[in-house]
């Protein structure tokens with residue numbers, strides 16, 4: 073364990089070579105990507121990957137995404153790369169798309185969470201792709217937060233969570249996308265969304281029939297075997313108690329006025345017209361995780377949240393229901409939906 077965590081700007085050859093040396097020697101390093109910051113280690117090195125799980129306090133059955141510098145490198149970790157996967161990588165990579173493929177035996181089970189598959193992605197960050205090249209191996213990297221906390225979208229978020237537990241954070245500024253990559257698996261010509269993200273169902277539907285896994289919009293804590301192990305963990309949860317209020321703006325206001333005490337905050341869409349002191353705005357969806365961290369920093373204990381439109385804002389909806397621990401109330405009937 074290190075008791076000192078260094079932060080270096082990612083946009084520097086010296087910083088990248090220092091990061092590569094650390095990774096090659098079996099250490100973990102936090103890296104910026106276009107989605108969220110990741111905690112990276114040599115995907116082939118079991119001891120190094122174990123360090124990721126230790127630093128994050130992550131359950132061992134939750135697999136890690138393997139990050140590559142190019143499409144050509146996919147065959148280093150995947151046993152088979154179906155035509156559809158190649159097409160999708162060509163269309164959306166580098167970018168926020170992870171495809172689950174059959175793994176090669178070189179990928180240890182600690183990386184794949186004991187599965188025969190591996191999630192693969194090529195991040196849209198030049199410095200990080202350069203780093204992967206320098207390391208000469210693929211990098212396993214989950215989001216660089218303490219398990220259960222909101223994913224980090226700045227180097228400061230990573231520092232808040234992992235200070236003293238990792239030797240180096242590469243600072244690449246604020247993550248452009250701000251929500252984690254879309255995770256999909258393939259079944260012949262069909263594309264199944266396991267985690268929604270910036271690459272949407274509509275975008276994917278140009279390449280095949282798209283199915284949205286049940287775990288995307290529902291609680292799978294009761295399911296014995298969720299399609300993606302990450303689904304079953306309470307993710308993105310701030311300390312703050314969030315309840316989602318389904319219904320129109322008027323219904324939300326009615327519910328809020330009847331049920332909020334003076335310490336309850338209203339989390340609303342930017343263009344909602346509702347004049348109240350305890351109001352927070354969603355802002356851009358890329359700022360959602362920052363906002364969750366802000367709630368705790370400000371000591372806000374209770375929030376009633378407007379409900380995003382499921383289809384149009386699936387990625388945000390998916391993160392919000394987890395942040396709320398699946399507490400959704402229908403303002404119309406005042407009954408708990410889930």
Ligand code: TXA
Nearest residue numbers: 107109110135172189190191214215252253300301302
């Ligand atoms: O944008 C991202 O994907 C970020 C950045 C750092 O790349 N990474 C990230 O990793 O969000 P993580 O570990 O926090 O989330 C990975 C998700 C988990 O829900 C996990 O269960 C799922 O992807 N996953 C990974 N490999 C899988 C596999 N072989 N089969 C099914 N699901 C898998």
Ligand code: MG
Nearest residue numbers: 214215223252
């Ligand atoms: Mg995560």
